[in-house]
Amino acid sequence: MENTLLILIITISISTVLNVFLKRFDIPTVIGYVLAGFAISSLFHFAEGSKEMLAHLAEFGIVFLMFTIGLEFSVKHLKSMKKEVFLFGSLQVMLSGVLFTALGLWLFGLEMKSAIVIGAALSLSSTAIVLKVLNENNQIHSGYGRATLGILLFQDLAVIPMLLMVSFFASDSDSVSMLLLETLGSAIVVFIILFLIGKYFLEEFFGWIMSSGSEEIFLVAVLLGVMSAAYLADVFGFSYSLGAFLAGMMIAETKYRYRIEADLIPFRDILLGVFFVTIGMLIDWYSIVLYWHIILLLLVGIMLLKGLIIVLVLQFFVQKRTAVKTAFALFQVGEFSLAIFALARAHDLISNELNQIMIITIVLSMIITPFVLKHIKKLADLFTQEPVTLRERALKNDTYKNHIIVCGYGPVGEKLVKTFRERKLLYIIIEHDMKIVDAEIARGEEAIYFANAAQKMVLSHFNVNECSAIIVTIENEIQRQLICENIVSFNPSINSIVKVNNNTEEEIISALGISHVVNGRDMIADTLAEEALTCHLKLV
Numbered sequence: 001m002e003n004t005l006l007i008l009i010i011t012i013s014i015s016t017v018l019n020v021f022l023k024r025f026d027i028p029t030v031i032g033y034v035l036a037g038f039a040i041s042s043l044f045h046f047a048e049g050s051k052e053m054l055a056h057l058a059e060f061g062i063v064f065l066m067f068t069i070g071l072e073f074s075v076k077h078l079k080s081m082k083k084e085v086f087l088f089g090s091l092q093v094m095l096s097g098v099l100f101t102a103l104g105l106w107l108f109g110l111e112m113k114s115a116i117v118i119g120a121a122l123s124l125s126s127t128a129i130v131l132k133v134l135n136e137n138n139q140i141h142s143g144y145g146r147a148t149l150g151i152l153l154f155q156d157l158a159v160i161p162m163l164l165m166v167s168f169f170a171s172d173s174d175s176v177s178m179l180l181l182e183t184l185g186s187a188i189v190v191f192i193i194l195f196l197i198g199k200y201f202l203e204e205f206f207g208w209i210m211s212s213g214s215e216e217i218f219l220v221a222v223l224l225g226v227m228s229a230a231y232l233a234d235v236f237g238f239s240y241s242l243g244a245f246l247a248g249m250m251i252a253e254t255k256y257r258y259r260i261e262a263d264l265i266p267f268r269d270i271l272l273g274v275f276f277v278t279i280g281m282l283i284d285w286y287s288i289v290l291y292w293h294i295i296l297l298l299l300v301g302i303m304l305l306k307g308l309i310i311v312l313v314l315q316f317f318v319q320k321r322t323a324v325k326t327a328f329a330l331f332q333v334g335e336f337s338l339a340i341f342a343l344a345r346a347h348d349l350i351s352n353e354l355n356q357i358m359i360i361t362i363v364l365s366m367i368i369t370p371f372v373l374k375h376i377k378k379l380a381d382l383f384t385q386e387p388v389t390l391r392e393r394a395l396k397n398d399t400y401k402n403h404i405i406v407c408g409y410g411p412v413g414e415k416l417v418k419t420f421r422e423r424k425l426l427y428i429i430i431e432h433d434m435k436i437v438d439a440e441i442a443r444g445e446e447a448i449y450f451a452n453a454a455q456k457m458v459l460s461h462f463n464v465n466e467c468s469a470i471i472v473t474i475e476n477e478i479q480r481q482l483i484c485e486n487i488v489s490f491n492p493s494i495n496s497i498v499k500v501n502n503n504t505e506e507e508i509i510s511a512l513g514i515s516h517v518v519n520g521r522d523m524i525a526d527t528l529a530e531e532a533l534t535c536h537l538k539l540v
Helices: 002-023 029-043 045-072 075-080 082-106 112-122 127-136 143-170 176-200 202-210 215-235 240-251 257-281 285-314 320-330 335-346 352-374 376-381 388-395 411-422 434-442 456-461 477-490 503-512 520-539
Strands: 404-407 427-431 448-450 469-472 496-500 516-519
Touching (some): 002 029, 002 257, 029 127, 029 257, 029 352, 045 127, 045 143, 045 215, 045 240, 045 257, 082 112, 082 285, 112 335, 127 143, 127 335, 127 352, 143 240, 143 320, 176 202, 176 215, 176 240, 202 215, 257 335, 257 352, 285 352, 320 352, 352 376, 411 427, 427 434, 434 448, 456 477, 469 477, 477 503, 496 503, 503 516
Parallel strands (some): 404 427, 404 469, 469 496
């Protein structure tokens, strides 16, 4: 116990000192945690006995990360992102897996099972690092952020069959068909249990907890829910992470999702820090010295090939610049790959030397990632430039006053603008989809600008303080909330009109201090009722 406590104290001390120093150079905390783990593993031999304890603690960092990802993915949201998740994700994983498997067979002469395991593992990227940095940079809902998130989600779901595949390869007695049937049966049971809990119990449970009026009890109840779902998944042979993800999706359907997400972020970030420390501990100094040339070649080759595959896949569905940015975000190999290699090594599917080479290569790719994401715009500029005309339009120094700002140019925004145009009112449109901006400029619309209204500087540029009204019509619920928070931060008395989709969101947006909240569901119901009554009166 004393040893364990001492190693925790040393770990926290080294991590704190390193991160304070690195932050002066604007280097992400992830790097500090990894370097701290490497230093502990290299300098202190007694750290060996505490690695397992830290690994178990670190696993909860991934559990809470997957839970917060699940909060972002209600069933409705998952349906809206089915292209990014199931199309982009499946193409990236399959093509990367096949390519790396083929290279393992033909170039390195590996056995078939070993090559397949390595190919599958290398197709995965780092959910922990990429989403952490994207969230910190407020890029998670950008064009490339959405594509990145969708692919990462599919990769996380693909981890389950990959781990099962390793078990199949290592199994001598059980037939593959029996293992598949058992796994399918377990999956059905887990989904049914969690679905029933989410549909008939969860909302009432949290309502009962809230009746206590205690923040502490509410937070404990959330932790109980996350850990219970993780444990249930583990009992049926799945990962803790999958259970936590499903729990997040269930809670995303309730009105408590935003509050829960805010409460859990500190826990998640602390435990993720421990996770990155354990990643640093996996690096073996002697293997770096012996195999540095192989590691360097593999690192460059894997990142290059993986990035090319992502660009090739996405260029048919999104703008080229979005494809390039997504490739830079996902070129690394991720933490779940380490779990696959650990299981494969335990079953002697790969050698210890190969395992150590792959671990170091993966960790180095993860270390590089935050620096790449920090400069992703400049790196993307090397391959594809933003349209200069659009950028100049968005940054020109016009003085706007007594104008109407329309955020989002979907069907509702388009109809509003048509009305304003007919009445000769001064308006501007802020739209984040470059294709829509291009198309409207081509049609002669001069008041549309390519910008993200969720960024405070954009609203400031278009002089939101002097506008006669700002209307938010975009469909993305989280973006809507960010825009509303920014509007209120300028001046709560700004004449703001926001369209929402349901009563829960109406309560959230109204609580922020927005002047007028229009509930689309209620408006439709009122219109239908009015039409019905009108028809009835005509008949009379």
